Amino acid sequence: xxxxxxxxxxxxxxxxxxxxxxxxxxxxxxxxxxxxxxxxxxxxxxxxxxxxxxxxxxxxxxxxxxxxxxxxxxxxxxxxxxxxxxxxxxxxxxxxxxxxxxxxxxxxxxxxxxxxxxxxxxxxxxxxxxxxxxxxxxxxxxxxxxxxxxxxxxxxxxxxxxxxxxxxxxxxxxxxxxxxxxxxxxxxxxxxxxxxxxxxxxxxxxxxxxxxxxxxxxxxxxxxxxxxxxxxxxxxxxxxxxxxxxxxxxxxxxxxxxxxxxxxxxxxxxxxxxxxxxxxxxxxxxxxxxxxxxxxxxxxxxxxxxxxxxxxxxxxxxxxxxxxxxxxxxxxxxxxxxxxxxxxxxxxxxxxxxxxxxxxxxxxxxxxxxxxxxxxxxxxxxxxxxxxxxxxxxxxxxxxxxxxxxxxxxxxxxxxxxxxxxxxxxxxxxxxxxxxxxxxxxxxxxxxxxxxxxxxxxxxxxxxxxxxxxxxxxxxxxxxxxxxxxxxxxxxxxxxxxxx
Amino acid sequence: xxxxxxxxxxxxxxxxxxxxxxxxxxxxxxxxxxxxxxxxxxxxxxxxxxxxxxxxxxxxxxxxxxxxxxxxxxxxxxxxxxxxxxxxxxxxxxxxxxxxxxxxxxxxxxxxxxxxxxxxxxxxxxxxxxxxxxxxxxxxxxxxxxxxxxxxxxxxxxxxxxxxxxxxxxxxxxxxxxxxxxxxxxxxxxxxxxxxxxxxxxxxxxxxxxxxxxxxxxxxxxxxxxxxxxxxxxxxxxxxxxxxxxxxxxxxxxxxxxxxxxxxxxxxxxxxxxxxxxxxxxxxxxxxxxxxxxxxxxxxxxxxxxxxxxxxxxxxxxxxxxxxxxxxxxxxxxx
Numbered sequence: 001x002x003x004x005x006x007x008x009x010x011x012x013x014x015x016x017x018x019x020x021x022x023x024x025x026x027x028x029x030x031x032x033x034x035x036x037x038x039x040x041x042x043x044x045x046x047x048x049x050x051x052x053x054x055x056x057x058x059x060x061x062x063x064x065x066x067x068x069x070x071x072x073x074x075x076x077x078x079x080x081x082x083x084x085x086x087x088x089x090x091x092x093x094x095x096x097x098x099x100x101x102x103x104x105x106x107x108x109x110x111x112x113x114x115x116x117x118x119x120x121x122x123x124x125x126x127x128x129x130x131x132x133x134x135x136x137x138x139x140x141x142x143x144x145x146x147x148x149x150x151x152x153x154x155x156x157x158x159x160x161x162x163x164x165x166x167x168x169x170x171x172x173x174x175x176x177x178x179x180x181x182x183x184x185x186x187x188x189x190x191x192x193x194x195x196x197x198x199x200x201x202x203x204x205x206x207x208x209x210x211x212x213x214x215x216x217x218x219x220x221x222x223x224x225x226x227x228x229x230x231x232x233x234x235x236x237x238x239x240x241x242x243x244x245x246x247x248x249x250x251x252x253x254x255x256x257x258x259x260x261x262x263x264x265x266x267x268x269x270x271x272x273x274x275x276x277x278x279x280x281x282x283x284x285x286x287x288x289x290x291x292x293x294x295x296x297x298x299x300x301x302x303x304x305x306x307x308x309x310x311x312x313x314x315x316x317x318x319x320x321x322x323x324x325x326x327x328x329x330x331x332x333x334x335x336x337x338x339x340x341x342x343x344x345x346x347x348x349x350x351x352x353x354x355x356x357x358x359x360x361x362x363x364x365x366x367x368x369x370x371x372x373x374x375x376x377x378x379x380x381x382x383x384x385x386x387x388x389x390x391x392x393x394x395x396x397x398x399x400x401x402x403x404x405x406x407x408x409x410x411x412x413x414x415x416x417x418x419x420x421x422x423x424x425x426x427x428x429x430x431x432x433x434x435x436x437x438x439x440x441x442x443x444x445x446x447x448x449x450x451x452x453x454x455x456x457x458x459x460x461x462x463x464x465x466x467x468x469x470x471x472x473x474x475x476x477x478x479x480x481x482x483x484x485x486x487x488x489x490x491x492x493x494x495x496x497x498x499x500x
Numbered sequence: 501x502x503x504x505x506x507x508x509x510x511x512x513x514x515x516x517x518x519x520x521x522x523x524x525x526x527x528x529x530x531x532x533x534x535x536x537x538x539x540x541x542x543x544x545x546x547x548x549x550x551x552x553x554x555x556x557x558x559x560x561x562x563x564x565x566x567x568x569x570x571x572x573x574x575x576x577x578x579x580x581x582x583x584x585x586x587x588x589x590x591x592x593x594x595x596x597x598x599x600x601x602x603x604x605x606x607x608x609x610x611x612x613x614x615x616x617x618x619x620x621x622x623x624x625x626x627x628x629x630x631x632x633x634x635x636x637x638x639x640x641x642x643x644x645x646x647x648x649x650x651x652x653x654x655x656x657x658x659x660x661x662x663x664x665x666x667x668x669x670x671x672x673x674x675x676x677x678x679x680x681x682x683x684x685x686x687x688x689x690x691x692x693x694x695x696x697x698x699x700x701x702x703x704x705x706x707x708x709x710x711x712x713x714x715x716x717x718x719x720x721x722x723x724x725x726x727x728x729x730x731x732x733x734x735x736x737x738x739x740x741x742x743x744x745x746x747x748x749x750x751x752x753x754x755x756x757x758x759x760x761x762x763x764x765x766x767x768x769x770x771x772x773x774x775x776x777x778x779x780x781x782x783x784x785x786x787x788x789x790x791x792x793x794x795x796x797x798x799x800x801x802x803x804x805x806x807x808x809x810x811x812x813x814x815x816x817x818x819x820x821x822x823x824x825x826x827x828x829x830x831x832x833x834x835x
Contacts, residue, residue, distance in 0.1 A: 042541065050565065053554045143700030144684070184574045186685055189606045189662030189830070191574060198581050198609060202573015323713050324694045331541040334690075338547050339554045341793060345713020408578075409569060449687070456684050457656050457700075 003129055006353060010361030013058055013354060020369075022055070022063040023362065027370045030070015031377075034086050035078055037211045037403040041071035041087065042328035049336055057340035058358040064336060065316070065359060066366045068329050069121065072272070072312045073374045076113040076305055077381055080106060082396060084215040088206055089272035089308035091438055092280040094214065096293060096300025103296050106382040107240035111375065115248060116255065116302045118371040120310035123259040124266065125363040128317050132349065135267055135314075136321040142268045144453035145464045149474035150265070151447035154274045156482035157281035158439055168432045176440025179204045180448075187452045199412045206442045207407050212420025213427075213434050215400040219393050220425040240382075241375055244298075251302050254283050258303045262310025269318050271327050272311040273442050277435075279307030285484065313363060320348055320356065527773040529564040529591055536569050536583060536594040538576025538603075543660075543688055544625060544707055545597045546570060548762055548794070555790050561781055564591075575603040575661060580611045586767040590774040593619065594765045598665040600814075601821040606663040608832035613818065617770050618811045620782050621763035624801035627669055627705045627726040628746060629754075632696055633719055640723045640752035643703065644677045652680035658692045658701035661685055663830040665760055666692075668821070669705045669726060671828040672756045696720060707760070709798030712737065724749035726758045733799050743799040759801060761817065763810065779806050 013019065033044035045064050052060035075087030080097035093113060100109035127135065142150075159169065182193045183203025194200040248255075258279040265275035283303035284293040293300045315327045323344040325331035337344050342352055349356050384392070404417040427434055458464035466472040480487070535549045546568070553566040571579035576599040583594045594616065604611045629640065637643035647655045659666025662685040670683050684701055686692045689710035696704045696711075697719045704711070705726070714720045715738045724747050725731060731743040749756055764782070766775060785791055786804065795802055805813055825831050 046541065046568065049550065050553060050557050053558050140694065140698035143695060143698060184577075184607070185662075186687060187662055189575065189664065189667075189685075190832070191607045191609075194574075198574075198577070201577045201581070201609065202571075318694075322694050322697075323690045323710075325541075325690070328541065335541060335547055335550045338794075339551055341790070343713050343716075343797065346717035346719065347713065408571065408573075453684050453686070456682055459653060459682070 006357045007129060007361060009354070010357030010359075011365070013358040014062065014361045014365050019059050019062055019358075019362070020365075022059050023066050023366055023369055024373070026063040026066025027070040027073075027366065027373050030067040030072075030370075031074035031077075031374060032070075033067065034071035034074020034076075037078060037084055037086050037207070037215060037400055039403055039406050040207065040328070041068050042332050043406060044071055045329055045332045045336075049332065049339075052336070053339065057337075057342060058355050060336065060340060061333070061355065061359050062362040062366070064333055065362060066370070068312070068333070069363075069366050069370045070373075071329070072121070072309050073114060073117055073370050075308075076117070076301075077110065080109045080113060080301070081381065081385060082215070082392075083218045084396065084400070085210055088210060088442060089276045089304070089312070091210060091214070091273070091435070092276040092304035093301055093308075095280065095304075095435065096295070096297050099294065099296035100298070100301065101385065105296065106385055107378055108244045108298065109301050110378045110381055111241045111244040112248065112298050112301045113305045114371060114374045114378070115245065116258075116305040117309035118367055119255055120259055120262050120306035120308070121313045121363070121367045124263050124310040124313035125360065125367070127263050127314060128363070129360055132317060132321060135317055136346070139267050139269070139318050139322060139324075141470055144450045144457065145467065146471045146474070147268065147270070148447060148450035148454055149465060149471045149478065150268060150270050151274065151443050151450060153474055153478040153481065154270075154278045154281075154443060155439065155447070156478040157278050157285065158436065159482055169436050172427070172432050172434065173436035173440045176437035177444045179209065179437075180441050180444025183445075186445075186449055187456070199410075202408070203445070204416070204441065205407055205413065206438075208404050208413050208416050209420050209441050210438060211400050211404050212417040213424035213438065215396065216418060216421025217424025217428060217434075219397060220421060221428055222389060222393065241378060247298065248302070251299055254287065254299050254303050255306055257282065257286075258306035259310045262307035262312075263314045265307070266311035266314030266327075267317055269315055269324065269327070269330075270311075270446075271315065272308040275311035276304035276308040277439050280304045282481075285481070316359075316363075320344055320359075321346060527590070527771070527777055529562065529777070531591045532565045532567050533562070534567050534569050534592045536571055536579045536592060538571055538579030538594065538599060539597060540572040540688060541570050543690075544709060544798075545595050545762065547709070548622070549595045551790065551794050552785055555785050555788050556781070558790070559784070559788055561784050574607065574609065575599050575664065577603050577607060577609045577611065580604075580616075581609065583765065583767050584611055584615050587769040589767045590770050592767050593778065596761055596763055596765060597625075598668075598760045598821070599661075600761065600765075601818050602664045602668070602825065602830075605822060605825050606830050606832055613765070613814055614811075615768055616765040617768060617775060618814060619764040619766050619775060619806070620779055621761060621803060621805040621810050621813065622782060622786070623762045623795065624759040624803050625707050625709075625762055626731065626799055626801060627665070627758050627760070628708055628711070629673075629703060629723045629726070629749065630693070630696060630706055630711055630715075630720045631703045631723060632699055633721045634699070635702075635721075637723070638721070640747075640749065640754050643723060644679060644754070647677070647679040647681070647702075653682045655679075655681050655703070656701040657681040657683050658695050658704045659683060659685060660687070660689045660692055663825070663828075665758065666705050668824050668828065668830070669756065669758050672758070672824065673705075673754060675827075676755050693720070707798065708743065708800075712797065712799075722746045724752045724754060726756055727801065728757050731799050731801075733796050735796065761814070762800070763805075763814075 075090035078084045078086040079090040079093040083098040085091045097109045261279045262275045280303050284290045315330045319325045319330040325334050404413045465475050537546045537549050539545045549568045657670045693706050693711045733743040
């Protein structure tokens, strides 16, 4: 196996002391970046890119990709502790992770999140190692129609699963679509719904919405309830990691499924965020405890974290082999490759063996190092919840404001964040679910774009969505997922009738 | 815009008298310099900005650091309006692509390039007509004949954005050859090239740097270049072929020329001294091996212009874009 010998050579490159050092630095910086909402992996890597100009390319990509792994790990921390997603792909982690923290199980949730992240990444790296050329070919099959079918499936696997009335879910989702439509329409090149405000040219950034809806909304609610953190503070328990690990193998099926979803989403490339939502939705459907999702089930943390990390890792593959970034962070890394004089594309694997296999080996080592770094910090993170909320709330508020500002370096976004905070508060009070809205904001314009690109290509015929086996089967699975509650009810009704 | 013109003239005059090596440079940046990219990360303008950032840092060409900021909202309108709203700020540069003209024309946002201070043209980006290498079309004539033979709109042309350079070229090709494509807009040039490799579109007008990796891998075939003369880079890129082996579109009976500006602008109301500092900086950047490598990798046209000559070039291009876009029906209705 040529791959294996290449990989061994890669390990040789990675374990040079200098490379190990930049790896640890990268992971720690990445975790910090992941913790700060708004300052995402993409921004973090872009800010730190100049640091790497004087390094050899292999060390540079190791450092930057480790920042990326760190950010993937770090995103879960604030989601679980404060219900504030540090990164877009951690939104789905809040659904069960935060209730767990409120029940005093923060350490358990964090351990599960970190370990799942590691498992997802490891799975993705193995996929990259063994079947990279094959996978690149699979990615080429995805035209607009195939892309739309994937987004469609993400929406369908999410609809009708909340505790809230379906009507409210629908309202929230439609509001999300409306917000996603603001700004420039790529297909016609026209501005939509900006009402002449030049501030709205760029539309509503998903990050601003999430920081506001979740972060500020949560603080407003807590203030109303008298500034006390609702849950029990977790005791500092060094053994929590081991205890959780004992429990995790039970959920191997969820884990494996999430790995597959993640890799698929990362390669196509749809990204880590839809992967996490889709994985959560499907886990909820298929788990025997599905109905209790949202109340602090550990599976609800495992599913999105595994998928997000698998997607985040496998997103590097299309970047390296096709030159198409699978995520915003991958896009910045792509810029880095060009600065170091490397040309991403099908020949990179042939011409730059040391670089490519050094990078792949660093994914293995980097994730192990990352896991060790974050796991040792679990008791410390869990202990943050012991700080009185009246002290921590203003800090969160400031961090959120800084985060919102850094997204576009614009003060207007801070105002927007506060507006979204009020919206989030009102929605919570009126029992409207926020997840469908967030999903629609993040995927709405991408789905719309893919849909219209498909129709432009087919001359307006919807037949394009069933024009080949791949797109047809994804669409059909999507429709089944959408109508599943209905099918289940009819089936149940028929069985009940048959029984009586 | 009398005042604007005075500033331009002043800047031009200052450049004429300023010696090439400004040893007595009176002004230099006192804060980190921001390069505003009116496009997303990973695209051509973004790559160039980041390469310049790398060169300036590595060769220590400036005491202050360079920060690259993407302001891609509204087809780059966000970035241009940000520049316009920072009069007199000498620590902000904008790198431009053709959306300098197309975005205000297509969307009607309150911006025109002459509200900014032209700094320098660093290069011009080429456009090449590409098809998938599996397809039988070896020349422009064969491809156009195939498009003509099929029903209108059956052949798909992929491109970056809507009512921007790629679609402008597409419309011009349609006019010149008497054919009709279904134009499908995507968000970025890299994605467009991959869609062509995957046979989801039939042809593209990708910039060289966006498609070169796939050409080298034998997946794409260049048919012609939309420039007045053949490219100068003779090194072998794919097999026996190099950039200089691609014929011009005009020589193949497709009368269309299009080059895209890769140039810099500064905020309104900056001083001639400040302009001179950056012109000098870019001259140094152009001398570095990293820059020369970027130029040959991307087969750029290395025209360099500053001052009045540059402003005049931009003004001519604006007229041309207005004409092309009017003809294609891409101009936003006056509100």
